[in-house]
Amino acid sequence: MLVTVHQLAKAYGYFWALKDLEIRATGGERIALLGPNGAGKTTFLRLLAGAIYPTRGEIRFDDAPLTRQSARERAAVGLLTPGEHLYDNLTARENLGFFLQLYDKEVGPKAIEDALETVGLRRWADEYAGALSSGMKCRLSVAKCQLLKPKLLLLDEPYGVLDGGGVDLLESFLKAQSEQGSVIIIASHHIARVLDLCTRAVILDQGKLIFDETRREPWDSFARAFGAFLPGGNR
Amino acid sequence: MKLVRQTWLLLRKDLLLELRRRESLMTMFFFGALLLFVFNFSFELSPARVGELAPALLWLAFLFTGTLGLTQLFEAERGNHCLDGLLMSPVDRGALFLAKTCFNIVLMVLVELTVMPLFWILFSLPSWRPLPALLLIAFLGTIGFCVLGTILSAATLKARARELLLPLVLFPLMIPLILATIRCMEALLRLGELGDSLPWLRLLIGFDVIFLTVGILIFDWVVDV
Numbered sequence: 332m333l334v335t336v337h338q339l340a341k342a343y344g345y346f347w348a349l350k351d352l353e354i355r356a357t358g359g360e361r362i363a364l365l366g367p368n369g370a371g372k373t374t375f376l377r378l379l380a381g382a383i384y385p386t387r388g389e390i391r392f393d394d395a396p397l398t399r400q401s402a403r404e405r406a407a408v409g410l411l412t413p414g415e416h417l418y419d420n421l422t423a424r425e426n427l428g429f430f431l432q433l434y435d436k437e438v439g440p441k442a443i444e445d446a447l448e449t450v451g452l453r454r455w456a457d458e459y460a461g462a463l464s465s466g467m468k469c470r471l472s473v474a475k476c477q478l479l480k481p482k483l484l485l486l487d488e489p490y491g492v493l494d495g496g497g498v499d500l501l502e503s504f505l506k507a508q509s510e511q512g513s514v515i516i517i518a519s520h521h522i523a524r525v526l527d528l529c530t531r532a533v534i535l536d537q538g539k540l541i542f543d544e545t546r547r548e549p550w551d552s553f554a555r556a557f558g559a560f561l562p563g564g565n566r
Numbered sequence: 567m568k569l570v571r572q573t574w575l576l577l578r579k580d581l582l583l584e585l586r587r588r589e590s591l592m593t594m595f596f597f598g599a600l601l602l603f604v605f606n607f608s609f610e611l612s613p614a615r616v617g618e619l620a621p622a623l624l625w626l627a628f629l630f631t632g633t634l635g636l637t638q639l640f641e642a643e644r645g646n647h648c649l650d651g652l653l654m655s656p657v658d659r660g661a662l663f664l665a666k667t668c669f670n671i672v673l674m675v676l677v678e679l680t681v682m683p684l685f686w687i688l689f690s691l692p693s694w695r696p697l698p699a700l701l702l703i704a705f706l707g708t709i710g711f712c713v714l715g716t717i718l719s720a721a722t723l724k725a726r727a728r729e730l731l732l733p734l735v736l737f738p739l740m741i742p743l744i745l746a747t748i749r750c751m752e753a754l755l756r757l758g759e760l761g762d763s764l765p766w767l768r769l770l771i772g773f774d775v776i777f778l779t780v781g782i783l784i785f786d787w788v789v790d791v
Binding site: 377380381382383384399402403405406408410412414415416417418419420421425429430432433434435460 | 572575579582583586587642645646647648650651652653654655656657658659786790
């Protein structure tokens with residue numbers, strides 16, 4: 332999959348959350364999306380996911396523009412935000428079944444069982460999502476993404492609620508997905524962890540792209556770019 | 567076909583959630599019944615005046631009850647940002663609109679089916695014969711109310727004090743529908759037939775068709791407000 336972002340801008344009233352963003356991402360890349368609070372990371376993810384529409388510019392998936400009518404393009408994108416996009420009054424199994432049908436995925440009950448088993452939620456399959464802890468909800472979201480197999484997987488602060496086992500599970504899933512050609516973009520403040528996983532880093536500040544490089548060692552330019560946000564101007 | 571399948575999928579989910587929570591239906595039913603009791607105690611209607619005033623009271627009870635349902639319409643989607651989850655999925659936004667409209671229609675029809683006989687008893691209406699026709703008119707009015715209500719409920723989703731804002735925006739736009747429904751009901755109760763209220767019935771059907779079409783076409787923009 333090739334994701335092309337051209338001159339992307341989003342305004343909320345008079346406030347520009349993103350300005351003239353230019354990014355290209357190809358299948359297999361794992362991109363760390365970094366920046367201070369209010370940098371525009373979540374807005375960027377929501378634009379890519381098709382939850383909101385840009386004020387200016389465009390997003391293309393394999394040369395097809397993402398528009399209001401792009402049902403096929405939206406189906407190729409998954410957004411994982413811990414505990415979100417799950418119905419509290421549906422069971423874990425029903426949540427997965429509902430979203431699979433919504434995405435028109437022909438998956439049998441066995442696949443749902445397997446996905447729940449993989450994320451360690453088999454015992455809680457018939458519990459309401461509202462009764463699950465934040466970490467378990469996050470695991471359920473991972474199971475959802477495993478079943479939907481998005482070609483562009485976006486993650487917004489996925490580490491906050493997961494325990495050690497959950498983090499390992501998530502990271503092995505993300506590596507497997509990118510090896511299958513998916514583009515992964517992770518917005519996080521857990522810089523060391525996310526840089527360890529990702530193959531490229533992008534830094535946003537006040538809605539603008541200020542750093543975009545592929546990972547290499549030693550990565551001095553990244554340290555300098557990110558150091559600007561830390562007290563004293565040092566990393 | 568895809569639109570119908572997606573609509574059914576979303577409607578089934580809403581019905582299942584309502585079956586588990588029973589919040590909207592119970593509130594609407596008790597509120598509707600309560601309003602009829604209040605109206606009954608407040609107005610000492612002679613049998614001759616029942617045909618004139620009762621339709622307006624009945625329809626007002628349905629409107630207030632329905633508004634309660636509308637304020638709860640997207641409640642399931644507000645938790646855990648589920649609306650975003652739906653908007654990001656490949657589902658047609660028209661299907662989302664149709665599912666929400668149908669869900670509110672189902673709730674209102676269930677309330678109407680239980681409240682209407684209560685209305686008959688409370689206001690001592692002489693004959694049960696106009697009841698089926700009255701239910702049909704109420705159904706047509708309910709469709710129009712739910713169609714426009716769903717559009718405005720989605721439009722005010724992110725507004726502050728939306729519970730106050732929604733009726734303020736909704737009721738002025740509903741005036742043609744309210745008039746048409748009451749005129750048709752009044753003719754049915756007084757004459758036992760529509761008689762010269764047929765143009766009001768046409769207006770009622772026209773309102774339903776126009777706003778249903780508009781809703782399917784513009785809902786994508788409405789939810790993006």
